[in-house]
Amino acid sequence: MNKTFNNRAWFLVIPVFLMVAFNALIPLMTVVNYSVQESFVANEYFWSGIRWFGELLRNPDFQSSLWRQVIFTGVVLLIQIPLGLGIALCMPKSGPWVSVCLVLMALPLLIPWNVVGSMWNIMALPDIGLLGKGLNSLGIPYNYTRQPAAAWFTVVLMDVWHWTSLVVLLCYAGLVSIPDAYYQAAKIDGAKPWAVFRYIQLPKLKHVLTIAILLRFMDSFMIYTEVIVLTGGGPGSTTKFLSIDLVQKALGGFDLGPAAAFSIVYFLIILALSWLFYTLMMQSETK
Amino acid sequence: MAKITLQNLRQSYYPNPSKDEDYALKRVHLDWEDGGAYALLGPSGCGKTTLLNLISGLLVPTEGKILFDGKDVSHASPEQRNIAQVFQFPVIYDTMTVYDNLAFPLRNRGVAEAEIDKRVKDIAEMLDLSKTLKNRASGLTADGKQKISLGRGLVRSDVNVIMFDEPLTVIDPHLKWQLRSKLKELHQRIRRTMIYVTHDQTEALTFADQVVVMNNGEVVQTGTPIDLFEQPRHTFVGHFIGSPGMNVLPCEVKGGKASFAGNSVAAANAAQAAGKAARVELGVRPEFVSIAKSGIAADVVKVTDAGRYRIIETKVSGHSIKLLVPEGDAVPEGRIHLNFDPAHTQVYEDGWMAGARPGEPS
Amino acid sequence: MSKRHIVLIVYIVFLMLPIYWLLNMSFKTTNEILGGFSAYPREFTLDSYRTIFTDPTWYNAYINSISYVAINTVLSILVALPAAYAFSRYRFLGDKHLFFWLLSNRMAPPAVFVLPFVNLYSAVGLFDTPWAVALSHTLFNVPLAVWILEGFMSGVPKELDETAYVDGYSFPRFFIRIFLPTISAGIGVAAFFCFMFSWVEMLLAKNLTSVAAKPIVAAMTKTASTSGYELGLLAAAGVLTLIPGAVVIYFVRNYIAKGFALGRV
Numbered sequence: 001m002n003k004t005f006n007n008r009a010w011f012l013v014i015p016v017f018l019m020v021a022f023n024a025l026i027p028l029m030t031v032v033n034y035s036v037q038e039s040f041v042a043n044e045y046f047w048s049g050i051r052w053f054g055e056l057l058r059n060p061d062f063q064s065s066l067w068r069q070v071i072f073t074g075v076v077l078l079i080q081i082p083l084g085l086g087i088a089l090c091m092p093k094s095g096p097w098v099s100v101c102l103v104l105m106a107l108p109l110l111i112p113w114n115v116v117g118s119m120w121n122i123m124a125l126p127d128i129g130l131l132g133k134g135l136n137s138l139g140i141p142y143n144y145t146r147q148p149a150a151a152w153f154t155v156v157l158m159d160v161w162h163w164t165s166l167v168v169l170l171c172y173a174g175l176v177s178i179p180d181a182y183y184q185a186a187k188i189d190g191a192k193p194w195a196v197f198r199y200i201q202l203p204k205l206k207h208v209l210t211i212a213i214l215l216r217f218m219d220s221f222m223i224y225t226e227v228i229v230l231t232g233g234g235p236g237s238t239t240k241f242l243s244i245d246l247v248q249k250a251l252g253g254f255d256l257g258p259a260a261a262f263s264i265v266y267f268l269i270i271l272a273l274s275w276l277f278y279t280l281m282m283q284s285e286t287k
Numbered sequence: 288m289a290k291i292t293l294q295n296l297r298q299s300y301y302p303n304p305s306k307d308e309d310y311a312l313k314r315v316h317l318d319w320e321d322g323g324a325y326a327l328l329g330p331s332g333c334g335k336t337t338l339l340n341l342i343s344g345l346l347v348p349t350e351g352k353i354l355f356d357g358k359d360v361s362h363a364s365p366e367q368r369n370i371a372q373v374f375q376f377p378v379i380y381d382t383m384t385v386y387d388n389l390a391f392p393l394r395n396r397g398v399a400e401a402e403i404d405k406r407v408k409d410i411a412e413m414l415d416l417s418k419t420l421k422n423r424a425s426g427l428t429a430d431g432k433q434k435i436s437l438g439r440g441l442v443r444s445d446v447n448v449i450m451f452d453e454p455l456t457v458i459d460p461h462l463k464w465q466l467r468s469k470l471k472e473l474h475q476r477i478r479r480t481m482i483y484v485t486h487d488q489t490e491a492l493t494f495a496d497q498v499v500v501m502n503n504g505e506v507v508q509t510g511t512p513i514d515l516f517e518q519p520r521h522t523f524v525g526h527f528i529g530s531p532g533m534n535v536l537p538c539e540v541k542g543g544k545a546s547f548a549g550n551s552v553a554a555a556n557a558a559q560a561a562g563k564a565a566r567v568e569l570g571v572r573p574e575f576v577s578i579a580k581s582g583i584a585a586d587v588v589k590v591t592d593a594g595r596y597r598i599i600e601t602k603v604s605g606h607s608i609k610l611l612v613p614e615g616d617a618v619p620e621g622r623i624h625l626n627f628d629p630a631h632t633q634v635y636e637d638g639w640m641a642g643a644r645p646g647e648p649s
Numbered sequence: 650m651s652k653r654h655i656v657l658i659v660y661i662v663f664l665m666l667p668i669y670w671l672l673n674m675s676f677k678t679t680n681e682i683l684g685g686f687s688a689y690p691r692e693f694t695l696d697s698y699r700t701i702f703t704d705p706t707w708y709n710a711y712i713n714s715i716s717y718v719a720i721n722t723v724l725s726i727l728v729a730l731p732a733a734y735a736f737s738r739y740r741f742l743g744d745k746h747l748f749f750w751l752l753s754n755r756m757a758p759p760a761v762f763v764l765p766f767v768n769l770y771s772a773v774g775l776f777d778t779p780w781a782v783a784l785s786h787t788l789f790n791v792p793l794a795v796w797i798l799e800g801f802m803s804g805v806p807k808e809l810d811e812t813a814y815v816d817g818y819s820f821p822r823f824f825i826r827i828f829l830p831t832i833s834a835g836i837g838v839a840a841f842f843c844f845m846f847s848w849v850e851m852l853l854a855k856n857l858t859s860v861a862a863k864p865i866v867a868a869m870t871k872t873a874s875t876s877g878y879e880l881g882l883l884a885a886a887g888v889l890t891l892i893p894g895a896v897v898i899y900f901v902r903n904y905i906a907k908g909f910a911l912g913r914v
Contacts, residue, residue: 002807003740012735013747015728016791023788024754027765087660090653099902104661107668110894114851114866115887119667122674122880130670133686161667181374184345188365188372189439190395199380222758225851229870243760247852250764263761270756 035260052261062262064237065245066269072152072241073220076159080216081209083160084167089201091172102172105165117229120158124230131157144231148238151231155239158226163219167212174208175201214277221270242266289355289447291319291342291480296351298337304349311337313504315351319448319482324474326495327484330527334504335484339450342482344368355447371440371449375456377432381425385416388424389438396443410438413473430462437470441477448480455490463490470494488528500524516572517631520640525570531598534576534608538569538634540641545569545634548604550583553629559642560634568635573598575628576610582624583608590618601625668891674884682880697885707886710868714848715893717779717786717864722843724783725790726798726836733798734824738807751792759852762788770857781857782864786847793846794839801835841901848893865890 038048056062092098108116126132126143131154135142144150178201186196224243227233233240233248240248246266250259298312307313312334319325327335340346341353344365353361360368380388389407398406411417414434419427424435433454440449451470455463471494474481483494491498492512500507500515500523508520519525525533538547540560545552547569554569585601585608596611597618608625612618634641674682675697676690701707735741736748762785770781809831813823829836855867869886 003738005740007741009735009739009741009744012731013741016732016751016795017747019724019728019784019787020751020754020791023762023766023785024757027762027769030765030768031761087656090656101657101661103898103902105664106898107891107895108664110845110849110891110898111887112849112851112866112890114870115671115890118869118883118887119671122884123667123670128682128684128686130666130686130688161664165664179376181376181378184365185372185374185378185436185439187345188343188370189392190366191391192395195395199382203380203382218756222760224760243758243852246758246760247763250760251856256764259764263758266758267756267761270758271753274756 031260031263033260034256035264036257038255038257048257052257053265056258056261056265062245065240065242068238068240069221069242072155072223073217075156076163076220077213077216079156079160080164080167081213084164084212085171085205085209087164087168088171088175089197091168091175093176102169105168108162109165111162113225114229116158116162117226120154120161120226121230124154146235148235151235151239155227155230158230159220159223162226163216167216170208170212171205174205178204210278214274217277218270218274221273289480290321290357291448292352292354292357293317293319293338293342294352294354296338296341296348296353298334298341298346299349310349311504312341315506317499317506317509319480322478322480324471324494324496325480325482326491326498327482327501328486328488328491328498328527329501330486333501335501336452338501339372339452339482339484342448343370343372343450345372369443369445369447371437371443371446373433373436373440373449373451373454375453377429377436377457379424379432379435381423383424384420385411385422385424385427385435386420388435389416389442392439392443406442406444410441413441413476414438414469429457429459430466433458433466434469437473441473446479448482451481451483451485453485454483455485455487467493488530492528500527502527518640519570519633522568522570522635522638525572529572529574531573531609533570533572535635536569536571536606536608538567540567540634548583548606552583552627552632554627554632554634555630556640556642557634560636561641564636566637568638569627569632570635570640571627571632573609573611575631576608577626577628578610578612578619579624579626582626584622585625586622587620671884671887671891674880675888677881677884679879679881682884694881697881698889700882701885701889706863707868710863710865711889713779713858713862714854714864714866717782717854717862718844718847720779720783721786721790721847722840725787725794725843726840728787729791729794729798729839730829730836733795733802734828736795736799737802738810748795751795754788755792757788759789759850763852763856766853767856776857777859777861779862782854782862783847785853785857786850790843790846793842797839797842798832798835801832801838805831837901841897844897845894 035052036047036049037045038051091101111119120131123129124131124142124144126136132142132144141147142150144154182200182204183196186200191199222243223241224247227239227241228244231239233244243266246259246262249262250256252259293315296312296315297310299310301309304310315338327338329335337346341348344360344363344367348361351361352359355368365372380391383391386407389410390403393403393406407420408417411420414437416431416434416438419431424432427435437449437454440446455466458466467490470481470483474494483491485491492515496511497509498512498515499509500521502521502523508515508524510518515524515528519528519533522533522535525535536547538545538552540546540557540562543558543560545554545557545560552569560567583603585603587599588602588607589600591598591600594614596613597616599610599612599619601608601610601623603625610625673689676693676695677687678692678694678696681687681690681692736744766781766785767776770776770785775781775784805828809827810823813827818827851866851870854864855870858864858867865886869883869890
C-alpha cells in the first residue's frame with residue numbers, strides 16, 4: 001500500500017489515543033509515583049528512590065513467586081505449542097467436519113475464567129469430582145488441596161484444557177493457507193511425510209507460531225483468575241504466581257510503594273521477554 | 288522418456304456425475320509422442336489443468352485410461368510415473384540452499400552423493416544457476432525460483448515427461464521471453480517430452496511443435512502452429528488464435544456453393560457441406576481478406592494502427608469484417624470492395640469445419 | 650479410522666468432559682453432589698436453574714455482564730475504526746511508535762492495573778457501573794481491534810477510496826456506505842475478539858464493581874465462598890455463562906479460521 005504522508009491523520013487517531021492514554025498513562029503514572037515514595041502516615045509521602053525496587057528484588061517471597069511463574073509458563077508452553085500444532089495437523093483440510101471441530105474446540109476459549117477455575121475445582125475434588133475420583137480409584141493418591149504436586153498437575157492440566165485450542169486455531173489457519181502446489185510438488189519429488197513437515201509446513205507456519213508463542217507466553221505469565229479460583233494460590237503458596245502475589249499485596253491495603261514497585265518490575269519483565277522472543281523468532285527470517 | 292496415450296478419458300469432480308455438464312473433461316483421446324514439445328492451449332476453465340494433473344498422477348481418472356509406453360498407469364502415483372511438474376508460482380523449499388533444492392528429489396530416491404553432485408552441477412549449468420548454488424533458495428528472484436522448480440524436474444535422469452502449468456504467470460514481462468527461449472533451448476538439448484499448459488497463444492505457438500487446443504473440456508484441434516492458423520477446424524480455434532481473430536460470418540450453402548449477404552463466395556470446402564447443420568458460417572482470417580476493385584461491398588467503420596500493420600474494421604449488412612493492410616498502404620475510406628482468399632476461406636457447420644468429423648481432431 | 654481421526658476425537662472428548670461434568674452437576678441437588686460420585690443425575694432437578702431465573706441477584710448479574718461487554722465491544726470498534734483507517738492509509742508523525750505503544754498495552758498484566766483503576770474510576774465517579782468495566786477493558790481491546798482492523802483494511806486497495814472521492818463522496822459517506830461493507834468480515838472478527846476478552850475477564854470486572862453493577866463473574870465467586878458450597882447453583886450459573894460464547898462462535902464459525910489468521914497470515 002502506498003501510504004500518503006498526512007499529519008491530519010492524527011484526528012482519526014485521537015479517540016483511540018485518548019481512550020488508551022486515559023486507561024494506561026494515568027494509572028501508570030500513579031503507579032510510578034507510588035513506587036518511588038514512602039509513607040509512614042496516611043497522605044504524607046517521602047521520596048525513597050529505588051528503595052522499594054531493591055527490597056523487592058531481594059525479597060525471597062517475590063523470588064519464589066517469580067520462579068514459580070517461570071516454571072509454570074515454561075511447562076505450559078512446552079506442552080501447548082507442540083500439542084496445538086499436532087492437533088492442527090490432524091484436522092481435515094476441508095469438508096463438513098471442519099466447522100464442527102472448530103466450533104467445539106473454540107468453546108473452552110469463551111468460558112469466563114472464573115467458571116473455568118470453578119469447573120476444574122469441582123471436577124478435581126477427590127471424592128466427588130470426575131477427575132479426583134477417577135485418579136483416586138486408579139490407586140493414585142490425589143488431593144490437590146493438600147498436595148503441591150497434585151495442585152501443580154491440576155493447574156497445568158486446566159491451562160492446557162483451556163488454551164491449547166487457541167494454538168490449534170492459529171496453526172490451522174496457517175496450514176490451510178499453504179497452497180496445494182507445495183504438497184503436489186513434494187509428492188512428485190518423492191518426499192516422505194516427515195520431510196513435508198520439516199521443509200514445507202514448519203517454515204510456512206513460522207509467522208503463525210510466533211504469534212501463538214507470544215500470546216501464550218504473555219497470557220500465561222499474567223494468569224490470575226483461573227488459578228485463584230482453583231487453588232487460591234495454595235496449598236500454602238505453592239501455586240502463588242506473580243499476578244496472585246501482586247494482587248494480594250496491592251489490595252491487601254498495606255504500603256502502596258512496594259506494590260507499585262512490584263507492578264513496574266512485573267510489567268517490565270513481560271515487555272523485555274516478549275521483545276526477546278519476538279526478536280529471536282524474527283531473526284531467523286530472511287525475506 | 289515415454290509415449291503417453293490418453294484413452295477415452297473423462298473426468299468429473301462430482302461423486303456421481305450424470306450429465307455432460309458434470310464433467311470437467313468430456314472426452315479426451317490423444318497420443319503424445321516421445322520427446323515432443325506440446326502445448327495445451329485454451330481459455331480458463333477449459334480443463335487443461337485437469338488434464339495436466341491427470342497425466343502427472345495428481346488426479347485419478349473418473350473414466351478411461353492413461354498409458355505410458357503401453358503400460359496402464361492410471362492409478363500410479365506421481366512418483367511411480369516419473370514425471371516432473373512446474374507450477375504457476377515457484378514452488379521451492381525455502382529453508383534449503385539452491386543446491387539442496389536440486390538435490391532433494393535424488394536424495395529421496397537414495398542416489399549416491401557423488402552422482403547427485405554431478406547431476407546437480409550439470410543441471411545448474413544448463414539453467415544458469417551455477418553461481419547461486421550455495422545461496423538460500425528463498426533469496427532468488429521469481430524467474431530464478433522457477434528455474435529451480437524446473438531444475439528439480441530435470442535432475443532425475445529417468446523423467447518421462449515434464450509438465451508446465453502456466454509457468455510464466457509470475458515472471459516479469461521482460462523476463463518472460465528469456466525464460467521461454469530457455470525452455471525451448473532445453474527441449475532441443477535434452478529431447479524429453481514436454482507439455483506446456485497456457486492460455487497465452489504466443490507462449491503456446493512459440494514453444495510447441497504440436498499444439499492441442501481445448502475448450503469446454505474437449506480437445507478441439509491438434510496440430511502445428513501453422514495448421515492451427517491456416518486451417519482452424521473449429522470457429523473457436525479461429526477466434527482464439529491470431530490477433531485479431533478470424534472473421535466468422537453467417538452464410539448459406541446451396542448446391543455446393545457458399546454465399547454471404549447475397550454475394551457468392553468461393554470457399555475451399557463448400558462442396559463438403561452436409562447441409563444438415565442448424566448454424567452455417569463462413570470463416571476467413573483478416574490476413575486473407577484483401578481490398579479489390581470488385582467483390583463484397585463494405586463500409587469502412589474504424590481503422591486501428593497496430594504498428595507494422597493496420598486493422599480495418601468494416602461493416603457489411605450489419606456484420607463486422609476485419610482485414611489487415613500493411614503499414615504504409617493508403618488508408619481506405621467509405622465504401623470498398625473485399626475479396627476473400629478462397630484457399631483460406633472455410634465453411635463451418637455448427638462450429639466445425641465442413642468435411643471434418645467433429646470429435647476426431649487431427 | 651486413521652490415527653488423525655482418533656487423535657482429534659480424543660482431544661475433543663477431553664475438551665467436552667469438564668463441560669459435560671458441569672452440565673451434569675447443574676441438574677443435581679447440592680446434596681446429591683456432595684453425597685458421592687455419579688456420572689448422571691440420579692434425581693434430575695431444575696431447581697438451580699429456577700433459582701437463577703427468579704432471583705434478581707442472579708439474573709441481574711447476567712444483565713450487568715452483558716451490558717458492559719456490549720458497551721465495550723461497540724466502543725472499542727467505534728474508536729478503533731478511524732484509527733485503523735489512519736494506520737492503513739497514511740504515514741504520520743510518530744505513527745510507528747504509536748502503533749507499538751498501543752500493542753504494548755495488550756502485554757500489560759491486569760493485576761498491575763487493579764488498584765490504579767479502582768482509584769481512577771472512583772475518582773471519576775464511575776465505580777460500580779458497567780461503564781467502569783467497559784472502559785477499563787478498552788485498554789486491552791482497543792489495541793487488538795486496531796491491529797485486526799488495520800490488517801483487514803490493508804487488504805482493500807486505496808483505489809477504492811480514490812474512486813469514491815472522484816465520484817463525489819464525502820469522507821464520512823464513503824466510509825459508512827462503501828468502506829465498512831467491504832471490511833465487514835474484519836469488523837466481525839474484531840468484535841468477536843473484543844466480546845471474547847471482555848466476557849471472560851474477571852479480575853477487573855470484579856474489583857471495579859460492588860453491588861449495583863455486580864457481574865456474573867463476581868456473583869459466582871461469592872456463591873462459592875459465603876454460603877458454603879452451593880455446588881448445584883454454581884454449576885447451573887456456569888452452564889448459563891457458556892451460552893453467549895456458544896452463540897457467538899456459532900455465528901462466526903465460518904470466519905474462525907480466517908479470523909485467527911487476523912487477516913495477516
